[in-house]
Amino acid sequence: MAKCQKCGREWRGAAIIKRYITLKPDVECPHCGESQYLTKKYRRRSLLSVLLLPLLIFIPIFAGFGLFTVLFTLAAIFSAIIGVQLFTIELSNIPETRRDGA
Numbered sequence: 001m002a003k004c005q006k007c008g009r010e011w012r013g014a015a016i017i018k019r020y021i022t023l024k025p026d027v028e029c030p031h032c033g034e035s036q037y038l039t040k041k042y043r044r045r046s047l048l049s050v051l052l053l054p055l056l057i058f059i060p061i062f063a064g065f066g067l068f069t070v071l072f073t074l075a076a077i078f079s080a081i082i083g084v085q086l087f088t089i090e091l092s093n094i095p096e097t098r099r100d101g102a
């Protein structure tokens, strides 16, 4: 679960969803108000899982499944990816940019 790196308290549903959907680099901790950023590791991982999507779209199409099955599979995979991303969110005290190296 997401944990504030300043006060160490866990973020719950609404705060995590806000952190997930907002495009701003920082979101304030609901407990202590400290700005929290997504870790670079997390952002890289979530980007990778999004890049997997096209692959997962084409497999059922080439396997000859019907349109409904393909759409249903897609919706299920999409929900699963978002679910995993929400549950594995990692917070950082400092903005981690691409220039930080590693």
Ligand SMILES: [Zn+2]
Pocket (backbone or CB within 6 Å): 004, 005, 006, 007, 008, 009, 029, 030, 031, 032, 033, 034
């Ligand atoms: Zn906090």
